[in-house]
Amino acid sequence: MHRRYDGTPKRQGHTMTQSSTKTVVVYHSGYGHTKRLAEVVAEGASALLIAIDAEGNLSQDAWEALDDADAIIFGSPTYMGGPTWQFKKFADTSSKPWFGEKWKNKVFGGFTNSASINGDKLNTLQYFLLLAGQHGGVWVSLAMKPANVKASKRDDLNRMGSYIGPMAQSDADAAPGEMSEGDLETARLYGVRVAEIASRFATAQTA
Numbered sequence: 425m426h427r428r429y430d431g432t433p434k435r436q437g438h439t440m441t442q443s444s445t446k447t448v449v450v451y452h453s454g455y456g457h458t459k460r461l462a463e464v465v466a467e468g469a470s471a472l473l474i475a476i477d478a479e480g481n482l483s484q485d486a487w488e489a490l491d492d493a494d495a496i497i498f499g500s501p502t503y504m505g506g507p508t509w510q511f512k513k514f515a516d517t518s519s520k521p522w523f524g525e526k527w528k529n530k531v532f533g534g535f536t537n538s539a540s541i542n543g544d545k546l547n548t549l550q551y552f553l554l555l556a557g558q559h560g561g562v563w564v565s566l567a568m569k570p571a572n573v574k575a576s577k578r579d580d581l582n583r584m585g586s587y588i589g590p591m592a593q594s595d596a597d598a599a600p601g602e603m604s605e606g607d608l609e610t611a612r613l614y615g616v617r618v619a620e621i622a623s624r625f626a627t628a629q630t631a
Contacts (some may be wrong), residue, residue: 445622447471448490449615451499452480452510456600457537458501461592464608465497465535468615480513491526495622496561497615498534498552505544507536507551515555522559529629531622532556533564534589535611539596541584549588562625564618566590568610579606581613590614 447469453459459475466473472493474486482490490496500507507515521527534552536545556563570585571577583606584591592607594600 445494445619445626446492447495447497447615447619447622448474448493449497449499450474450476450482450486450490450514452476452501452508452514453499454501454503454508457592457594457603458499460600460603461535461537461590461608461611462499464612465499465590465615468612468617469495469497469619471495471497471615471619476510476514478510480510480517482514482517487521491521493530494626495531495533495564495618496527496556497532497618498555500536500548500552502536502538502543502545502548505547507548515551518555518559525560528560530559530561531564531618531625532559532561533614533618535592535614536589537592537594537607539594541593543593545584545586545591546588549586549591553588562621563588564614564621566610566614567617568613571606577606578604581606581610583607583610 449462449466449471451462500511534549536548538545553563566587566589568582571580571583572585590611594603
């Protein structure tokens with residue numbers, strides 16, 4: 425199960441490959457679809473789940489959890505060709521840990537959702553990747569072949585054909601509970617991958 429953030433960081437049991445690492449999923453969700461994605465990413469990574477609030481803010485405890493993490497995974501819906509203003513406010517505020525190089529050499533990832541098949545989601549993932557690069561981080565790709573043949577279905581893995589990170593598509597009039605199971609499983613497996621890469625990276629640093 426994933427861990428929700430309620431003001432106090434909570435830890436749960438990790439797998440053997442993730443036992444030495446701490447992963448945080450930090451996200452903003454407008455209508456609940458990105459929240460559902462964040463939950464399954466956090467489930468896959470055994471991660472701490474932190475929601476950016478409606479005003480684009482995080483508590484001090486949340487910032488400390490990010491500073492303490494080995495891996496950080498960003499999440500936001502794609503609105504008007506990029507992440508939400510709440511996520512952008514969070515990104516701007518992260519200039520404080522940037523100044524102190526607190527996120528340097530952390531492992532990073534990211535995911536997004538939009539109502540349209542394209543929806544300019546690539547721009548949002550590139551925004552996340554650049555933010556990770558500014559912090560001196562190491563980005564984890566999706567590493568999953570796309571479902572791009574005639575027999576492909578809505579619930580296939582990586583049906584969006586993304587490589588940087590998971591992309592999900594949710595119809596504008598659909599509830600979060602109606603999201604593609606393929607999109608959700610793609611996101612969960614990405615969480616697993618980020619946590620595994622973070623564990624390898626941490627092991628290499630201490631060897």
